[in-house]
Amino acid sequence: xxxxxxxxxxxxxxxxxxxxxxxxxxxxxxxxxxxxxxxxxxxxxxxxxxxxxxxxxxxxxxxxxxxxxxxxxxxxxxxxxxxxxxxxxxxxxxxxxxxxxxxxxxxxxxxxxxxxxxxxxxxxxxxxxxxxxxxxxxxxxxxxxxxxxxxxxxxxxxxxxxxxxxxxxxxxxxxxxxxxxxxxxxxxxxxxxxxxxxxxxxxxxxxxxxxxxxxxxxxxxxxxxxxxxxxxxxxxxxxxxxxxxxxxxxxxxxxxxxxxxxxxxxxxxxxxxxxxxxxxxxxxxxxxxxxxxxxxxxxxxxxxxxxxxxxxxxxxxxxxxxxxxxxxxxxxxxxxxxxxxxxxxxxxxxxxxxxxxxxxxxxxxxxxxxxxxxxxxxxxxxxxxxxxxxxxxxxxxxxxxxxxxxxxxxxxxxxxxxxxxxxxxxxxxxxxxxxxxxxxxxxxxxxxxx
Ligand code: 5AD
Ligand code: SF4
Numbered sequence: 001x002x003x004x005x006x007x008x009x010x011x012x013x014x015x016x017x018x019x020x021x022x023x024x025x026x027x028x029x030x031x032x033x034x035x036x037x038x039x040x041x042x043x044x045x046x047x048x049x050x051x052x053x054x055x056x057x058x059x060x061x062x063x064x065x066x067x068x069x070x071x072x073x074x075x076x077x078x079x080x081x082x083x084x085x086x087x088x089x090x091x092x093x094x095x096x097x098x099x100x101x102x103x104x105x106x107x108x109x110x111x112x113x114x115x116x117x118x119x120x121x122x123x124x125x126x127x128x129x130x131x132x133x134x135x136x137x138x139x140x141x142x143x144x145x146x147x148x149x150x151x152x153x154x155x156x157x158x159x160x161x162x163x164x165x166x167x168x169x170x171x172x173x174x175x176x177x178x179x180x181x182x183x184x185x186x187x188x189x190x191x192x193x194x195x196x197x198x199x200x201x202x203x204x205x206x207x208x209x210x211x212x213x214x215x216x217x218x219x220x221x222x223x224x225x226x227x228x229x230x231x232x233x234x235x236x237x238x239x240x241x242x243x244x245x246x247x248x249x250x251x252x253x254x255x256x257x258x259x260x261x262x263x264x265x266x267x268x269x270x271x272x273x274x275x276x277x278x279x280x281x282x283x284x285x286x287x288x289x290x291x292x293x294x295x296x297x298x299x300x301x302x303x304x305x306x307x308x309x310x311x312x313x314x315x316x317x318x319x320x321x322x323x324x325x326x327x328x329x330x331x332x333x334x335x336x337x338x339x340x341x342x343x344x345x346x347x348x349x350x351x352x353x354x355x356x357x358x359x360x361x362x363x364x365x366x367x368x369x370x371x372x373x374x375x376x377x378x379x380x381x382x383x384x385x386x387x388x389x390x391x392x393x394x395x396x397x398x399x400x401x402x403x404x405x406x407x408x409x410x411x412x413x414x415x416x417x418x419x420x421x422x423x424x425x426x427x428x429x430x431x432x433x434x435x436x437x438x439x440x441x442x443x444x445x446x447x448x449x450x
Contacts, residue, residue, distance in 0.1 A: 008034040009043035013060065014051025016202050016241065017111070017173075018088055020153040022049045025087065025114050032118045040071050045083045045121070050090035052168050054343035061090050065102040072104060083107070083121070087114050089172040095130050111158075111173060150197040150394050150423040151406075156184050156225070157203030162244060164271070165282045165349035166314060166342060169204050178211045181225055185214065188229055195423060198237035198392055198406075199229070207243040207252055223251030230261045236425055237392060239410070241267045242309075245285045248293050257300035264301050265335075265410045268293070269309035273328025274321035277314055282349070287328060294332055305335035305380065305409035312369055313342040313362030315353035322365050329372055335380040335409060337373045341366050374435060381411060381433035388443055389413070391428045393421045412437040 008029050012022040025047060026036050040046045046068055051057040065084070072082040085107035086098050092110035099105050107120050110130035119125040159174045160167075188199055203209060206222065213220040214228060226238055238261050245268060255262055272278055275286050297304055310329075312322060329337075341362040344351040384407070391413045393405035403417045405426075414437060415428055427443040 004033075006032075006034045006044045007037045007042055008045040008047060009037050009040045010047045010049060011040075011064070012049045013057055013088065014049075014053060016153055016200065017155065017158070017204065018049050018051060020155050020202055021088070021111060021114060022047075023153070025049070025117065028115065028118060032121070040068060040082075041075075043082065044080070045085065046071075047085045047087055047117075050086060050088035052089035052093045052172050052345075054340060055345070056343070058090050058093075061086065062102060065104055069102075069104040085109060085117065085120075087111070087117075089168070092130050092172040093168060096128055099128070150195060150392060151200070152191045152196045152198070153200050153202050154184060154187055154191070155179065155203065156201045156222075156240075157206050157209040160204045162205065162246070162284065163282060165280065166311060166345065168345045168348060171347055173204055176205060176208055178209045181211050181214050181220060181228065184225065185228065185232075188235065189232055192232055192234045197235065197423065197425065198239065199235065201226075201238065201240040203240075204242065205244050205247060206240045207247040207249070221249055221251045223249070223253075223255035226252075226255045226262055227259060230259045235261065237261055237263055237408075239263050239265060243268050245270065245283075245290050245293055248297070250296075253296050253300045256297060256304060263408045263410070264304045265307065265408065266297060266304055267307040267309075268297075270328065271309060271311050272314065272317070272321065273325035274317070275324075277317050277321045277324075280316055281311075281314060287324075290328075291331075303409075306332065307336045307410075308334055308338075310337060310339040310369060310373075311342050312339065312365040313357035315342070315350055315357065316355045317342075317357055317365075322369075325369065326372060329369070329376070333380075334373060334376050336377050339366060339369050339373060378433070378435050380409075381435070381438060384409075384411075384430045384438060385433055386430065388427050388429050389438075389440075390425050391415070392425050393417070393423065395422065407438060414439040415442055417442050 010022045010026055012018050034045060037043055048061055048064060050061045068084055075082050083106045084104055086105050087109045088111055091108045095108060098108050107127045109117055113129035113131060116125050116129050120127055157178050159176045160169045161176045163170050191199060209222045209225060210219050213224060222240065229235065229238055270290050271281055271283060273287060278286060310325065389407045391405040391407055393403050395404050397404040397414045401416050402414055403421055404412055404414050407413050413428055428440040429443050430438050430440040432439050
């Protein structure tokens with residue numbers, strides 16, 4: 001290598017798994033002499049870490065590639081080369097097709113193969129890698145990832161075997177795989193040593209995590225893993241996402257009752273409130289099962305903030321089915337939620353159905369559902385006015401003198417306060433609430449343990 005510093009720009013689309021993978025790629029490329037920069041114009045290497053979950057997300061990648069082609073040509077006129085890599089789930093799903101459609105792309109690397117990027121860049125490996133090399137992915141990566149601020153993601157589980165009939169994840173991310181408890185424990189300890197106070201355990205099906213325990217006994221589930229991590233001194237908060245109702249076992253529910261560093265927030269997608277649609281979606285649970293789960297979780301942790309994902313307009317969804325979804329949302333009450341129009345994904349069973357719902361019907365249903373979900377979110381946020389909440393500050397706010405952090409319920413909280421509080425937990429009295437954030441004032445600077 002020449003020894004001169006090179007620059008990489010990494011753009012991340014989609015889910016938290018991609019945010020984590022991008023951080024890992026940045027670390028990996030750092031060891032190859034690349035500094036991360038904030039825009040493509042200055043970069044010798046551009047990595048698009050892509051998402052394939054809905055059509056819009058995938059198409060965005062191609063429009064970005066069009067722009068990158070212009071940048072590459074402009075830089076070439078100044079004698080500079082620009083290499084372009086497409087990583088993530090579009091890479092996995094479309095493989096070589098990407099380079100046919102966008103010849104500007106130099107490398108295509110799936111989510112299980114990005115540890116090969118350095119070798120690819122040196123010309124030592126095929127510029128297309130989309131095989132599933134799950135086992136050694138984490139081992140081959142640099143373990144000592146420097147922590148960027150007080151919160152960090154830690155992948156504990158990857159892939160999905162559930163095959164919901166709308167979803168590409170089982171095809172792009174492969175079968176369920178749990179990382180070992182030892183590796184996770186070591187990574188979390190390292191992060192805490194670097195100053196991390198909160199970890200979010202990540203997985204497409206995070207609550208399907210299962211692996212031999214560290215006590216030599218039977219296998220652990222996610223609840224036991226969390227109980228183990230909760231003992232790490234200096235770790236103030238644990239979160240996890242995303243969960244499947246089928247894997248929400250008693251051990252994990254008990255963890256919400258017993259472990260105070262486990263935050264009272266649960267993302268538990270239901271997708272639809274209609275048993276018929278749930279069946280068609282191959283979700284493997286009924287509404288009755290979901291309601292019973294919610295009752296148990298709320299009995300264990302009454303203040304838990306529930307979050308969910310919803311799809312409207314799955315093929316065959318009737319007006320009555322959609323009404324069932326609205327009713328379920330009214331009955332359950334969500335603190336926040338994500339909702340989407342069904343998007344036909346090639347290769348999935350839903351895409352093959354001939355009873356697709358017209359776009360305008362999907363749009364109307366989505367807007368009715370979102371009105372309801374937004375009103376619940378605002379009501380939840382407003383219910384906290386007057387309360388004092390511990391806030392973990394993690395960044396500067398938008399305005400002068402402002403700092404921003406997260407409540408236990410994952411809301412952003414803004415206060416006027418000194419920068420040295422970033423990285424600490426401080427009590428905040430909440431004085432106002434909007435749709436997306438709370439604001440308040442500092443009650444004390446004393447650090448609380450949780
Ligand atoms: N169309 C619309 N939404 C989808 N999701 C997954 N696949 C699709 C699709 N084909 C949504 C689900 C999932 C979230 C991550 O994305 O709600 O929980
Ligand atoms: Fe997709 Fe269903 Fe697996 Fe979630 S559980 S990743 S929606 S197949």
